[in-house]
Amino acid sequence: MTPLKWLERNFEELICCTGLVVIAVSVFSQVVARYVFHVALHWTEEAASISMVWAVYMGASLCVRERFHIRIIIAVKALPVGFGRSVIFIADLLWALFCIFMVKVSWDYLAVLWKFPSHSPSLGINQFYPQSILVIGYGLMLIRLIQSYHTWWREGADGLPGMLDEDLAETTKDQEHQI
Template sequence: MTALKWLERHFEELICCTCLVIISVAVFSQVVARYVFQVALHWTEETASMAMVWAVYTGASLCVRERFHIRIMVAVHALPPRLARYVIFLADGLWAFFCVFMVRVSIDYLYIFWRFPETSPSLGINQFYPQTILVIGYTLMLIRLIQTYVQWYRDGAEGLPGMLNEDGSDPIADDEAHI
């Protein structure tokens, strides 16, 4: 597996795990500083909150890729297969539209931070940079949703897109095993 393929498969995990380490170090540092040295660290709260936001948005993209977002599949599976497929198409189409809409709104939001720079109180960094996660997160979600449909189509467009095979196996994992 090439490095690029590995990064494509594990990008969200890498970001989420890094953010969780940053959160843990920041919070632990604050606890030790306060209770052992009776000193408050001014950077820890801001660092932890920025890392949490990044972890949430990249985690949402990870959920899209792994198909972990909540769907009411009992109702969908109760429908005739053709109608169920259309319901999934409609839901995913609305989801994709929402992601595109949010990318557009986020770009406008970032433009304001670019034109009128604002620095964070504790770290003193331009707020434009941590806020880029809005564009990155929604773009990643959209890309992962598109990848689900590309993979479904490559697998013969059987069943519902992004769902497990009838035998419970993961078509994405099956495809990677053949690489």
């Protein structure tokens, strides 16, 4: 596997895990500093909160890539395959449109932050950089959604897009049992 392919496959996990490590180190540092050395570290809360936001957005993108996002699978599986496919297409289309809308709004927000820089109180970093997760997160969710449909189409477009193989097998078995 090439390094670029590895990065494409593991990008979200890498950012999520890094964010969680930063959160753990920040909180642990604050606890040790406060209870052992009796001083407060002001940067830890800010570092942990920025890392948490980045981990959440990358986790959302990971869920899109793996198609683990919230769905009412029971309801979709109860529908005929053609109707269930339509429901999923409409839901994913609305989601894609929402992601496009959020990328646009986030881009405008970042333009304001770029024009009028604001620095974080404890770390002193330009807020443009941590806030860029909005464009990155929603853009990556949109890309991962498109990738999932591309993969589904390339693999024959059988069944419902985004259903796990075991869900698809169970759906087919349930529908055959009903006949």
